[in-house]
Amino acid sequence: MAGDHLRRRRVGLTAAAVAVALLLPVASARGATEEPGTGGARVARAVTAGGEVRTPRTVVIDGERMRRAKQRLQRGDPELRRTAAELTARADRWLGQGPWTVTDKPRPAPSGNPHDYLSQAPYWWPSKPRTPENPWGCPYVQRDGERNPEVDTGTDRPDIGKVVNASTTLTLAWYYTGDQRYARHAATILRTWFVAPATRMNPHLNHAQFIPCRFDGRAIGIIDFSQMYTGVLDAVAVLDTGAPGWRAADRAGVRAWNIAFLDWLRTSPFGKEEAAAANNHGTFHDMQVAALAVATGDRALARSVVREARTRRIDVQIAPDGSQPQELRRTRSWHYSTFSLVAHLRLAAIGRQLGVDLWAHRGPQGQSLAGAVRHLLPAATGAARWPHPELDFRRYAATDVVHAAADAGDAPSRAAVPALEPPPGGDLWALRPAAEQLDSIAGG
Numbered sequence: 001m002a003g004d005h006l007r008r009r010r011v012g013l014t015a016a017a018v019a020v021a022l023l024l025p026v027a028s029a030r031g032a033t034e035e036p037g038t039g040g041a042r043v044a045r046a047v048t049a050g051g052e053v054r055t056p057r058t059v060v061i062d063g064e065r066m067r068r069a070k071q072r073l074q075r076g077d078p079e080l081r082r083t084a085a086e087l088t089a090r091a092d093r094w095l096g097q098g099p100w101t102v103t104d105k106p107r108p109a110p111s112g113n114p115h116d117y118l119s120q121a122p123y124w125w126p127s128k129p130r131t132p133e134n135p136w137g138c139p140y141v142q143r144d145g146e147r148n149p150e151v152d153t154g155t156d157r158p159d160i161g162k163v164v165n166a167s168t169t170l171t172l173a174w175y176y177t178g179d180q181r182y183a184r185h186a187a188t189i190l191r192t193w194f195v196a197p198a199t200r201m202n203p204h205l206n207h208a209q210f211i212p213c214r215f216d217g218r219a220i221g222i223i224d225f226s227q228m229y230t231g232v233l234d235a236v237a238v239l240d241t242g243a244p245g246w247r248a249a250d251r252a253g254v255r256a257w258n259i260a261f262l263d264w265l266r267t268s269p270f271g272k273e274e275a276a277a278a279n280n281h282g283t284f285h286d287m288q289v290a291a292l293a294v295a296t297g298d299r300a301l302a303r304s305v306v307r308e309a310r311t312r313r314i315d316v317q318i319a320p321d322g323s324q325p326q327e328l329r330r331t332r333s334w335h336y337s338t339f340s341l342v343a344h345l346r347l348a349a350i351g352r353q354l355g356v357d358l359w360a361h362r363g364p365q366g367q368s369l370a371g372a373v374r375h376l377l378p379a380a381t382g383a384a385r386w387p388h389p390e391l392d393f394r395r396y397a398a399t400d401v402v403h404a405a406a407d408a409g410d411a412p413s414r415a416a417v418p419a420l421e422p423p424p425g426g427d428l429w430a431l432r433p434a435a436e437q438l439d440s441i442a443g444g
Contacts, residue, residue, distance in 0.1 A: 054241040056175070058234040059291045060349045061434040066238075069431055070176055079430070084176050086426030091173035091182050094166040098185070099192035100159040101199035107154060109207035110216040116202050119157035119224050121209040122147045138213035145331035145391050156201075157224060161440070163193050164228045171235040172432055174243060184245035186235060195253030203260035205270065219273035222265070226274075226284035227339075227437060230291040230346060233258070234434070237295075255296065262292040279326040280340035283313045287347040294350060306351040306358065313344065315363035322368075322375030333388040335439055337376060338397040344369055345404045345435040359408045373405035374412050381419035396421040397439035403429045 053074075055067040073080050102117055109116040125148050126137025152158050167186045174182035192199050208221020236254055239246040265271040266289065274285045286305050293302035317324055317340065327336035348358035348369060362368050378384035380398035399420045405413035420427070423438040 056234075056238045056241050058237040059294045060230050060346050061234045061432055062349070062352075063237070065433050066175065066431070073176055083426065083428060083430050087169070087428055087431055088173050088177060088179075090169050090425055094170055095181060095185055098162060098166055099189045099199075100163055101192050102156050102159070102201040103199050104159070105154060105156055110210070111207065113202065115200060116207055117156050117160070117205055117224075118207045119155045119209050119221060120148075120151040121211045121218070121221075122151045124148060124211050126212075136212040140211050140214060145335075160193075160224065161228070163189055164231050167235045168231040168432075171238040171243070172428075175238050175241070176431060180244045183239060183243035187239060187243065187245040187247075187250060190232070190236065190239075190254065191250050194257045195250055200253075200257070203257050204264045204268065206268075217270070219270035220277075220281060222270060222274045222288075223281055223284055226281075226288035227342075229288060231436070233291055233295045258292055259296050262289065262296060265289055265292070278316060280317075280336065280343055283309070283317065283340060283343035283347065286313065287343045287350065290347060290350045294353070299354060302350065303354045303356060306347060306354055306356045309344075309347055309351075309358065310361045311363075313347075314358065314361055314369065315367050317344075318363070318367040318369075318372045320363075320365040320367060320371075322371035322373075324372060324375075328388050331389050331391050334379065334386050334390040334393050335397060338401055338439070339437055341369075341372055341376075341401045342435045342437050344372070345401055348408070349404075349434055359410075370405055370408070370410040370413070373401055373410065377402065377412060377416050380421075381416050382421070383419075394439040396423040397437075399423060399427060400429060400435040400438055403433070404435045407433065 053067050053070050056063040058066070069080060073084060103114040105114075105118060108114045109118040121140075123144050123146060124140040124142050125146070127139055127141045128134055128137045130137040167189050170182040170186035170189070173179065174186065194200055205217070205222050205225060207217040208224050209218050210216050210221075211218070236251070240251060265274075265285070271285075274281055275289075276282065277285065286309055290302040290305040293299065293305065317326060319325055324337050324340055327333060327340050330336045344358070351358050359369055376398045379386040379393075380395060380402055382395060386393055399422065402413050402416055402420055406417050
């Protein structure tokens with residue numbers, strides 16, 4: 001990896017050190033409400049007795065809730081201290097890893113440009129023996145829900161997952177503890193992948209989810225980013241509150257990348273094809289476009305996308321009984337039912353700050369987001385078996401979407417929260433209140 005020479009010796013926080021760090025006020029950043037290099041962007045903040053606590057202008061996560069959670073941590077809230085200890089344990093593991101770069105793969109994308117992102121379709125497998133005349137074992141055939149392990153070698157898909165997971169975890173850990181190591185490492189990771197000329201990724205996905213001997217890239221590959229890139233947008237917003245190691249040039253570089261990527265998503269043939277998808281791919285595309293529009297200042301575009309989701313996504317994809325018929329047809333129906341809702345509920349979170357309430361929407365046959373979550377509750381709480389095909393049932397996959405519905409005021413979901421199964425590494429909802437895919441299989 002390009003970052004091996006940049007790796008630092010891991011310095012773990014003991015449980016006692018974590019407790020002390022969480023109770024200490026974070027050092028104030030610049031006192032001006034308008035920071036140099038932000039292009040006039042104003043940073044919201046609140047001042048408390050424990051020190052200055054800034055409200056990040058996050059796109060999906062509720063920044064005001066983050067501010068209140070940090071204040072509670074400063075006052076010694078025992079439940080949040082336990083959650084923060086789980087968060088910092090995750091962050092500590094990322095300190096010794098990365099940065100990663102798109103230019104580090106063993107072979108370039110079919111374009112020949114090492115800066116172009118490359119990934120391979122996860123559910124496609126060789127059907128013939130590999131020979132010198134047929135080194136790939138073509139033709140490739142689809143086996144839905146069965147992930148071909150070769151997709152994790154020779155492409156950028158594993159590394160972009162690490163970039164997103166590391167940067168989001170590290171920035172949250174910095175925000176809540178004030179430990180500069182987290183912010184500085186997150187800044188290095190994001191700068192390497194998106195900004196530095198020698199290592200940055202080109203802002204398109206022309207070669208995502210290629211299929212050997214068949215396609216050099218597919219529109220469906222946009223899911224590689226749309227399912228998780230909004231986490232990077234929120235991580236940048238957190239760093240923008242005054243993180244050490246995050247420079248004005250970094251902020252400008254990521255913004256330029258986002259503008260170019262948004263344009264590609266809206267105007268390229270692949271982007272238009274993915275926008276027209278009627279299943280989770282279309283919803284994730286909408287969610288990504290709306291989020292990028294907010295992050296780059298086009299709130300009118302974002303509002304339009306969210307409003308259209310009521311009839312284009314909720315009414316079409318959710319049945320009157322709350323099921324999602326297109327996802328139930330999959331061999332991983334539990335995974336895809338929760339996965340699809342992550343897109344819907346993150347889109348609803350974006351809508352909240354734009355004055356569009358997707359939770360209040362009822363389709364002509366009663367379709368609703370709350371109804372879709374309620375459909376999952378028996379299996380999510382362990383009260384009943386999931387009655388549809390599922391190759392690898394993981395009950396905790398629904399934990400975040402139930403949290404989101406509970407926070408939106410759905411009484412059955414709120415009652416179900418105590419029975420939810422926490423995901424591996426702990427339930428972080430209280431510190432990052434936005435639905436995430438918890439049972440990642442990096443599929444599409």
